[in-house]
Amino acid sequence: MQEPPTGGRRSSIPSKRDARIEAFLIHTEDRHDLGERIAIVGAGATGTYVLDALLRSGVAHAIVVFEVSNALGPGFAYAEHLNEAHALSNIAGIEIPPLIESVNAWALRQPSAKLDAWGIRASAGDNRAFFPRVALGAWLADQFAMIVARSPVPVSVQRQVEVVDVIAMPQGCRVDWRGTDGHIVQDHFDRVIVATGYGPIATDAAATDGHNEKAPAALGGGQRTERFAVLGSSLSAIDVVTAIATARGTFVPRGGTLTYVAETPWHATLLSRNGLLPEADYWFPHPLPTLNGFTPETAAATTRGDDGDLDRLFDQFVAVLRDGAPDWAARLGLADATADDFADRYFAARHSANAWAYARQNLADARNGHEHQDTPFWRIAILKAHEVFASVLPSLSKVDLARFHRGLKRVFTDNYAAVPHLSIERLLALHDAGYLDAHALGEAYNIVSQPDGTCLVASPNWAVTFDELLDARGTQTAAMNHFPFPTLRLQLCASAIEADQAWSSGLNPAGDLTMREQDRSLERVHLCALPFLLGNRPFVQGLVECAGMAAAISRAIEEGRATTFTDQMSAAELLDVLERPSVILPDGAVLPLAGSKR
The missing domain is CATH 3.50.50.60 (FAD/NAD(P)-binding domain)
Known part of the structure; x- marks a missing residue:
């Protein structure tokens, strides 16, 4: 069909594309948002916090939870069959975000026999105490059951089932799962949250x-x-x-x-x-005080996404240390330190000391600090600074992120991962006995x-x-070739290639844990598969992070409800998705992929 001459009247007959858009708008203009049907893949700690956050925000009209095991709540990290009572957690009750109730409130109403078995009868109400992993697993299991029981909307739990695939589609998602009878079931959802946590992933x-x-x-x-x-x-x-x-x-x-x-x-x-x-767990104020001159806001203002961001962030960090702990900073020579050699300066004293003698003295110092509720400023500053760095790490360039992993990350990980005093006592007892x-x-x-x-x-x-x-090195960063859902893996890899990113290094989602900034068709899949996030978010571990991701997802869904259906993805954008290069799935479904670069 010829175009009308320039300046002439356009034909009143719509093009085929315009007609398709108009039909789409007519079909959707009367849509009422009554909440979403949401799938959560994984019922461990992350899935439990996500379920709680979704129900509190009221963004779902129905939720389906898929769990490969028979246990709901504990997940891999806190499973009873994988841990003994002597295996302590590395987070005290005061730091654990509550669900229906706090872990200490829950512990106080447990039978004495259970508390004795876990060895926490005397410390059940102490929010600075470290509980065994099995106790936290039992708390998570109870909280999951209570969350479901109190839910104002239907929550269906599919346990002992295997999710074999997740497929992001325009305006929705599909989950393929294998039931206990071996048959594959296909189900459609408005949104899927992948909360597969720390399950065993081969590397x-x-x-x-x-x-x-x-x-x-x-x-x-x-x-x-x-x-x-x-x-x-x-x-x-x-x-x-x-x-x-x-x-x-x-x-x-x-x-x-x-x-x-x-x-x-x-x-x-x-x-x-x-x-x-x-090092042994040291006393710290909770919540941690804000660092004057180094906050998520100052860090964000400093970060440009170019090489050199790490140096500008480090300068802010060092200024805080030199101001608050001048003697300690002078001993480390921070006046001329760099982001690359700070870790060597930080660990130098420990390297020069006998490891066991240092551990013994450090334990004594930590106990004294708890008794007097006093800890050197530099420890508190490093503990808080790791949160500030974590807020901008996904925005660093590849070069700066690699530098951070080689240097500063070691300091923050060491300082953050201080362990229960009993754990250090056990090490010293075994060493002293010659074992x-x-x-x-x-x-x-x-x-x-x-x-x-x-x-x-x-x-x-x-x-x-x-x-x-x-x-016993803990969870390692997982590459995308180990991502367990083949079609979603294909979509994520195609999206990464489209954006000239290295998909092999794992995932780097936006703040709402989606890859929508790379591919709008992926905006309804939230990625909380922790091992795949570690490359770009090295501190995304533990119950605090689980709760933080759950809150971010819930907040993003709630904010999205304020926009109309067509605001979220216009008809023209939808047709652009449908006109992309595609693959045909085994069941005949046509799946558009990123990859429109010419």
Whole structure:
């Protein structure tokens, strides 16, 4: 059809595209928003906080929760069958965001027999106490059940089912899941929240290192194994060593000091790059005070998305430390420190000291700080600063983010991951009894499985063969090629390629945990699959982060309800999506993909 001459009257006959848009508008103009039908994939800690936040905000008219296990609430991290009572959490009650009730209020109404089994009868009401993981798992399970029971809208829970695929579609999503009878069911939702948490995800490193990953509850049973190597030195590693120790002996309090008595011979070595032990939990004010001159607002104003942001952020951070802790800053030479060498300065004193002597003194200092509710300013500043850095890390350039991971991240992780005093006591008791030591592997080391089932660990000037090697390094960053839902993985990878981003490094969603900034067709899938977020959000771990993501998702959905259906995605935008390059799914559905670059 010819276009009318310039300046002449246009034909009153609409084009086929205009007609399709008009038909779409007629179809949607009378739509009433009564809330959304939402799917939550995963019923662990993240899924539990998400469910609670959605119901509090009233954005859903129906919710379906999918869980691969039979347990609702605890997830992988707090599962009863994967943890023993001696495996402590690394977060005190005062920091845990409440659900229907706080963890301490819940603990106070538990039967005495349960509290005795968990070893928390005397500390149930102490919001500074650390509870075992199984206790937190029981709290999460109870809270999940209470949330469902009190829900004002229908909540359907599909347990012991496998979600095999998630598909983002224009104005909705599809979830394919396999029930207990083995049949695949397809269901459609307005929105899907992927809250798969810390489930076991294979990594390339795991495939090549030749090490074993075992839950602490399963360790120590093979009595013929005597020489253990434990990769890592954080609380996860302490849990592993404690599990072995309790299977082969007993911790005995004697005169105010914890000792260890073994029943069978064994020995363990903590292996880490730097050979340092974690520090003991220190007292801090809650909530943390705002840092004068370094806040999320000042950080956001500094961040431009270009190389050099990290240096500008570091300058603000150092100014706070030099002002609030001048003597400590002078000892570290912060006047001429850089974002790249700060970590070396921070750890220098610990590297020069005996690890076990330092741990003993640090525990004494931490206990004194709790008694007097006093902690050096620099510790509090670092603890708060990690929140400020976390608020802008997803906006850093690839170069600056890599620099942060190599340097500053190590400081914040060490300071944030201080462990319960009892955990340090156990390490010292095992070392004093001759059953535990620690070794620094450095950056260049090899792990080689031997034909006889043993494992050789070798670094420059050091090599030892162990009967068993156990990985306790915690959750590692997962690449997108391990993302469990194939069609959504395809969509996410196509979107990343369209935006010239490296999809192999994981996900970097917007504040609402969607990839809408890269691809509007993905705006109804919220991504809380934690291992895939760690590359760009290295602090996105723990119950505080679970609650934070849940609040961000709920807030985004609530704000979206203030716009009309066509405001969220106009008819023209929808047709643009439908005209993209597409793939045909096995059931015949046509799926548009990003990739419109010419």
